[in-house]
Amino acid sequence: xxxxxxxxxxxxxxxxxxxxxxxxxxxxxxxxxxxxxxxxxxxxxxxxxxxxxxxxxxxxxxxxxxxxxxxxxxxxxxxxxxxxxxxxxxxxxxxxxxxxxxxxxxxxxxxx
Amino acid sequence: xxxxxxxxxxxxxxxxxxxxxxxxxxxxxxxxxxxxxxxxxxxxxxxxxxxxxxxxxxxxxxxxxxxxxxxxxxxxxxxxxxxxxxxxxxxxxxxxxxxxxxxxxxxxxxxxxxx
Numbered sequence: 001x002x003x004x005x006x007x008x009x010x011x012x013x014x015x016x017x018x019x020x021x022x023x024x025x026x027x028x029x030x031x032x033x034x035x036x037x038x039x040x041x042x043x044x045x046x047x048x049x050x051x052x053x054x055x056x057x058x059x060x061x062x063x064x065x066x067x068x069x070x071x072x073x074x075x076x077x078x079x080x081x082x083x084x085x086x087x088x089x090x091x092x093x094x095x096x097x098x099x100x101x102x103x104x105x106x107x108x109x110x111x112x
Numbered sequence: 113x114x115x116x117x118x119x120x121x122x123x124x125x126x127x128x129x130x131x132x133x134x135x136x137x138x139x140x141x142x143x144x145x146x147x148x149x150x151x152x153x154x155x156x157x158x159x160x161x162x163x164x165x166x167x168x169x170x171x172x173x174x175x176x177x178x179x180x181x182x183x184x185x186x187x188x189x190x191x192x193x194x195x196x197x198x199x200x201x202x203x204x205x206x207x208x209x210x211x212x213x214x215x216x217x218x219x220x221x222x223x224x225x226x227x
Contacts, residue, residue, distance in 0.1 A: 006155075033214060041150075041200050041220035048214055058214070090155055100146050100204075101215060103155030 003027075006091050006104035013081055013111055021076045021107045023091035031094040032074040033101065036060060036087050043090070049074055081111045114139040114205045118218035125193055126226050133188040133221045135203030142208040145186040146215065147177055150200040159201075162186060163208070173197070198225045 004025040045058030049068040092101040119134040148156040160171025
């Protein structure tokens with residue numbers, strides 16, 4: 001079944017640690033996105049990619065980085081986690097804008 | 113650029129009552145419009161979308177939405193809600209003339225269905 005997978009689902013980590021949030025999709029979509037969702041529900045676009053070796057920063061300034069070496073894989077890395085990074089991170093992919101996005105289940109990150 | 117305003121941050125409603133979640137958008141070009149639902153501890157799931165054609169769009173779980181170009185609105189409705197409809201609902205917009213512009217989401221509406 002075609003889908004989009006995020007791991008881990010939950011992560012508690014200490015300040016200063018380096019972490020990578022994984023996102024993979026099996027649908028062959030060129031477009032992939034990372035959103036940060038705050039406790040008040042609002043979604044903020046932090047990174048997106050339109051294909052291999054293509055990455056762009058989104059509307060919300062973020063200290064994270066992304067890479068897109070393979071079509072199916074779009075990991076997000078925090079070099080040094082801080083409590084302000086505590087949030088839910090949602091990954092999504094799309095074939096083209098008229099179809100809409102398919103979302104993963106999210107990673108809930110807590111930095112202590 | 114596009115923007116989306118969801119007029120209600122929270123909507124409480126009794127079970128089996130009708131509900132309307134309001135969404136207004138702003139855009140200088142034609143748009144695609146979407147409604148997504150998010151259940152607790154999950155990602156977003158597409159409820160329905162408007163691309164072109166009929167202004168009344170039917171989606172999953174008995175939801176429907178009506179595109180009103182003159183009022184730049186895309187309100188979501190359900191004639192009779194269930195407890196299981198309790199969730200967050202997001203309206204989103206993208207320009208129809210560009211496949212490379214990310215969706216813009218509203219801030220969400222929390223629907224609480226009361227038994």
